[in-house]
Amino acid sequence: MAESRLIQGRYRLLDLIGRGGMGEVWRARDESLGRHVAVKCLKPLGPQQDHAFTRIMRERFRREARVAAALQHRGVTVVHDFGEYDGVLYLVMELLDGRNLSQLLDDRAPALEDETPEERPLPLADVVDIAEQVTDALAYTHGQGIVHRDLKPANIMRLTDGAVKICDFGIARLGHDIGFTSRLTGTHVAMGTPHYMSPEQISGSQIDHRSDLYSLGCVLYEIATGTPPFDLVDTWSILVGHRDTVPRPPSERRPGLPAFLDDIVLGLLAKTPEERPADAGELRAALAAARSATAPPPGPHPVRLALPAQATPPAAGRRVPYALGPAGPPLPADIPLPAWTHSMTTGHKAIGVTGLTGLGEPPPDHTAGLTGEWTVVPADPRATAVARRDTGRPAPPPGHLAALAARHSAGLSLGRLGRWEEAGEVHRAVAAERAHALGPDHPDTLGSRYEVGFTLSRTGRTVDALREFSEVAEGRERALGPDHPDTLAARQETAYVLGQLGRHFEAHEVFAAVLAARGRTMGPDHPDTLRCRHNLAYNLSRLGRLEDAHRLAHEVATARARVLGPDHPDTLVSQYEVAYALGQLGRWPEALAGYRQVAAGRARALGADHPDTLAARYEVGISLGRLDRSAEALELYGGLVEDRARAHGPRHPETLRARHGLGVNLGRLDRWDEALTEAREVCALRERVLGADHPDTLVSRREIAVGLGWLGRWTEALAVYRQVADARARVLGPTHPDALASRDDEAHCLEQLGRSAEAAALYRQVAALRRRHGSRGH
Structure with a gap:
């Protein structure tokens, strides 16, 4: 250009x-x-x-x-x-004639080794003036309903006449969709530069104008002190800092800064939006009051200012600011966690609830009580606490335990961001160091091994995950007792992984035993008891006990609605399972109504673009197709493709799944030329993203053959059907049901080509394999 x-x-x-x-x-x-x-x-x-x-x-x-x-x-x-x-x-x-704030800071950076870093920050008067001008601009743009999403020093210009301008409004939001400006490409984290991202951006939650206020707090911190609030060695440490750590007051990094600047900046850097100023207008009033050395004007929405941890003694029930690592002491065990952890429970998987497309219900996010002590605070008051055990080992340095706790937390964050391989490496290293420092059966060591097991299951190493969870369950039983919640959590994971391996009979036995223990120690309506009942219902459907699965899933959904509320994500997961069971029973009108109810509930509770909401919409499309309402399904999938591409990218497996559904329904409407084109494009993308022999790739390749057949191009269709059959036999085994179904496709194609003798021979061969396969009890 x-x-x-x-x-x-x-x-x-x-x-x-x-x-x-x-x-x-x-x-x-x-x-x-x-x-x-x-x-x-x-x-x-x-x-x-x-x-x-x-x-x-x-x-x-x-x-x-x-x-x-x-x-x-x-x-x-x-x-x-x-x-x-x-x-x-x-x-x-x-x-514009001027320099952005990043350039201004670089201009002031020490040129010689003996110069001090205190020369890099901007003068206090400039900091306050820039804060006021940026706040005025944000008050205007937020009033127009526009959130910047990527406010940082490089996007703020200081002109030669002293005026300040924000750049890239609107384009910042576009960058979120295209994925250009994020340093976290492929992680599906909301766009933003890590040093200036709000906790809600990091968690992928819905954001509003208060996210810009957090980013402004990061900018002001940097231009006032010379460094961002979390200037750490790698991206993941920075993200964990934003999420978990209260920064040091700016005056600690640059002595002489006034107290009002500490108060304003720390107020902007509050972990939850509710703790920050309500809007830019409120912040502007606080800045004006500080400039005039008067108290902020009274009003219904006083500025929420965070104070340094040492400023006041902690009051009962008050959330005390805390920090990890060099920025401050570890969070005391008796201090409540921030609001973003309220939906998390100890001992469960470090992922959010996802749609039930084949693996049952994963437990929710969690944080571990990593104190380095043997005393375990039970999740239920009826459980027995475990006293510290004398292992004969010298007490490890507290700093070492705190560092391990921080690394464990970083591993959890990597998992939540979908970086499972890296998360596994972190947890394996931490588990080894904890075993050496604390012993192999210490709860923290087993907690790290539990996370190792989970990362193994998420990266397809299911057999290894089963071994890890089994050993963790045994270790926890020795250290904590057979009915301790953490022991039961590990046993439940072994059942879950057994289901992943198709060993549903064994999974059923473990789920049933864990359910009995949970009911006995926690009660029938405890969320963990209901979670186990849900997984048992899911497993029943995989055993072919569809009526039992439907009945139990309906009971769990009803109980969860009563205990957690009708729009709680766990309630909606159970309603999703009810709809799935109805579909398996052929009751598609009821399944359609159920999936629509789940999609609407998830849109309210999680947002329209949440993966779980989009998963429920996909199932609505499946149900419409089953009811021969392909025109409606086609319209639904068209919108779903656009929404998936916007939320996750055009090559994400779920975007491609939605495109596959669109192509199938084009065929059902006899638009076979379009269906074939769509199938070819989706197959090519799946091959690049997932691999040539991935089951989804083979499904798309079969759809190409279907389209060729309907267009009368049977010779080409035969070649593609054979490719699919050979690949499935190679990957799944020659007697796998999908491999045998592909041989049937091949035989049907031979019939259409008039090669009846070859077709009959192939049909007989497949029938014989099915008889032998069935006679072995598989």
Whole structure:
């Protein structure tokens, strides 16, 4: 694009003045108006993107550019024009004469080794002035319903006349969709630069204008002290710092800063949005009051200012700020955890509840009580506490235990971000060090091994996961007792993994035993008891006991609605299982109603773009197809493809699953040319993303053969059917039901080609394999 030097016959590119995650910025001349402008050229979408995604992103770019162009405020960069030229999206903005805050800090960085880092921060008067101007701009944009999402020093310009402007409104939100500006590509974390991300962005929760206020707090902290609040060695440590750690007051890093700046910055950096200022207007009032050295004006919404941990003695029930590592002491065991942990329970998996598409119900996120002590606080008051055991080992240094606890927490965060291989490496290392320092049966050692087992199950090493969970269960039984909640959690995981391995009879026995123990020690309505009953219902359906599965799932859903509420994620998971059982029983109208109810409940509770909401919508489409309502299913899948691509990316397996459903329903509507094209594209993407022999890839390849057959192209269809049959026999075994079904497909194709003798011989061969397969009791 730069080679042409002229865009749309109007904007002549002169000098490259910046390059970033989303593209390049050029100084240019508007030939029509004779003025200099800045032209931002976004990275080309390129041929590697599928056409549907490219179309979606171009439309979203236009929409977001219109949003940015509509903003008219002295503190927001003006957007003059936007468009697409030669396949590249571009923005035309006012050309600013100044430096961004990141550059200003770099300008002040020590040039010589003997200079002190205190010279890097900006003067206090500049910090306050910048804070006021940025706050004014945010008050305006938030009033327009716009959240920036990626506020950072590089996006804030200080002009030569002293004015301050925020850049990239609207484009920041576009970056979230395309995935250009995030350093966490592929993790599905909400967009943002790690040093300036709010805890709710990190957790993937819904965000609002208060997320921008948190990011502003990070910016003010950096320009006031010279470093961000969490300037740690790697991205994951930074994210964990935002989520788990109260930063040191700015005045500790730069002595002499006034107390009001500590109060304002720490108030902005509160872990939950509710603890921050309610809006930018409230923050502006606090800044004005501080400047005039008067108290903040009274009102119904006083500024919520966090105080240093040493400022006041902790009152009963008050959440005391805390920190890990060098920023402060470890969180005391008796201090309540922040609000984002309220849905977590000790001893369960470090993932959120997901749709039941084949593995039952995973337990919710958790945090471990990692104290380095043998005293275990039971989850139920009726459970027996375990006293500290004298192992004869020298007491490890407290600092070492705290470091291990922090590394364990980092491993949990990696898991929540989907980085299972890395999480497993962290947990294995921590488990080994804890075994050496504390002993192999110490609860913390077993807690780390429990997480190792979970990462193994998430990376497909199910046999290894079963061995790990079994050993953890045995160790916990020795250390904690057979009915301790953590022992039961490990035993329940062994049952879950047995189900993953298809050993449903054994899984049923373990689930039943754990359920009896949970009911005895916790009561029938305890959430963990209900979770076990749910998994038992799921396993019953896999044993073919569909009526029993439906009855039990319905009972659990009713109990969870009573105990947890009708829109609690666990309640909705059980309702999902009820709908699944109804579908297996052929009661598709009831299944459709159930899935729609779950989708609506999840949209209310989790958000429209949450993976679980989208999973329920997918099942609505399956039900519509089963009821021969393919036109409705096609419309649903079209919207689902767009939403999946926006939320997770065009190549995400679930986006491709939705596209597969779209193609199937195109075929059901006799639109076979379109169906074949869709099947080919999805198969090619699945092969690149999942591998050539992945079951989903083979399903798509079979769909290509189906389309070829309906178009009368039977010779081509036969070749594809044989590819699928050979791959399934190689991967699953020649007697696996899917491999045998593929041989039947091959025989049917031979019939259509008039090769009846070959078809009959193949049918006989498949029938014989099925008889022998069945006679072995499989």
